[in-house]
Amino acid sequence: MSVYKHNYRAYTGKLTPGWTRILVLARYGYAEAWSSKITIGIFILSLLPCIGFLFGIYLANNPMARLLLGNHNQRVLAINAGFFLNLMDAQFGPALVLAAWIAPRLITFDLADDALPILLSHPISRFGYVFGKWVALFASLSLVTWIPALVLFAYQGYSSPQPWAAANVPIAFGLVAGAVIWIAFLSLLGLALSSWVKWRVVATGAIFAAILVPAGVGAIVTAVLRTKWGWLLNVPFMMSVLSQRLLGIPDLAGSQPSLPTAGMTAMLTLGCLLCVAMLFARIRAREVVRG
């Protein structure tokens, strides 16, 4: 038998708040995501449309450039909600590509390396783990969606000879809200699918498939049943319509099916809940199942 001295002292120093621990996971998830040159390549390509829109704003506000273009049609260079809707539509695609590339790096590696037990043996919950990864992905997608959109909005406000920004604050709100909904959904979807597929390439494909296949099925449903409800399976379309409404652009009669906002919101919420269920079914620290 040992003679216990009982002089061991557990750590009793100050502890940081719980939310900062989640940021540790987010920080390292973010670093992991951006450690790949392919991520940087996708990011640069994702910003090309923004550069095009930036050039558009420059042209719209530069009298010499407009004169050189002939200045025949004011609408082509009008910087309004429609202009920013086009920007949003253009950025949704690159955000999907970036999510499909990054999300598997955040979770699939931990699953493949069996690193969850060691990570979850810390004062963080499964929710904290998933939320940390989600924050990392959300922050990465923000770099190609609402952040450049707001930069363009600010540039337009700066370039415009009239006091433009103050009069168009709802556009900025719509830009951020639309982008946040899209990337929040994409982040959850990306993490959920990545948590079920250990092979990263397959996870990337699954993320594309989860967006594109239902859209195709929805198109078939719409065509065969002659109903507009098939569009509820088309997430990019729903996001475009939602963004349009958030930017305050009225629906153009006859140009597209008019889906109720509540229906689209319900579908996106359902998708998010499904993703959450998938994540919590999969993100477990269990190491050994005998049998």
Added chain:
Amino acid sequence: MNDRIIFEDVSKFYGEVLGVNRISLTIPSGITALVGPNGSGKTTLMNLMTGLVQPSSGHISVLGLSPGSATEFFRDVGYCTQFDSFPRGLTGWQFIFDSLMLHGISKTEATRLTRESLERVQLGDAADRRIAGYSKGMRQKTRLAQAIAHHPRVLVLDEPLNGLDPLARAESIALFEELGRQGMHLLISSHILDEVDRIADRVVLITGGYLIAEGNIHQVRQEVREKPMQVLIRCDHPELLASKMFAINHCVEARLHADGKGLLLRTGDIDQFYSSLNGIAAEGLVKIEAVAPADDDANAIYQYLIGSDGSAL
């Protein structure tokens, strides 16, 4: 009972597969070794204790804390898993430092504790190398450093000596012994029974998900009454001693030691045996130099209670 680890009628089933069944245990401070064959439920028991899997029934309390509340629980518990797995791309330093940050320790303190724990496992020089480039023993040490870095009150170590060379093994054992002496709770699973003997104050034997025995090794051995105890006696006339001891009913086997200066005796009643031996020594015909139990160790207990193929019971 806030200074003990308590399992109350804990069972865990993975679907229809039994993990552990109706385990009731109370573990005080010091070193407790969890011993059992592969697939006996040792890791399940450790995962249950650390809240990484939830029990199907029963209740677990670790120093008064519930494993379900990760935030409070893991401040006081360090867990070193048996699996050679780490988050990708980190150096040894980053891994320990991140771990401490996840424990909610400030950067300054985390830097100090990271250095301390890495030095404690003799990994200070390799701290800035990526873990992927470490040897198996170094990765084992890194996991151990991660488990002790935040100064937990309870340390759960799943096969912590696997992959270590003899020197590293000796260093690790010395560290466990030091922590155990200081009053920390250490629960260690191991297949290396000789080392279990050296380091453990108590053993918990488990097989097929069932608890077979628990307690001080010597007490457990004495409880195994159906297996006669073997005692090694060093003396000048082993043959004479053998003949005298065989006159006693409870002595069932005698074997001369290979060097001819000792005798291995088996007895069904150890108390009576020592009493008789005392009498023989008092007669002065045999000069007894040493008496020691020969099968009063973890290895013998394991063989008697579990067997080499895990089917003794």
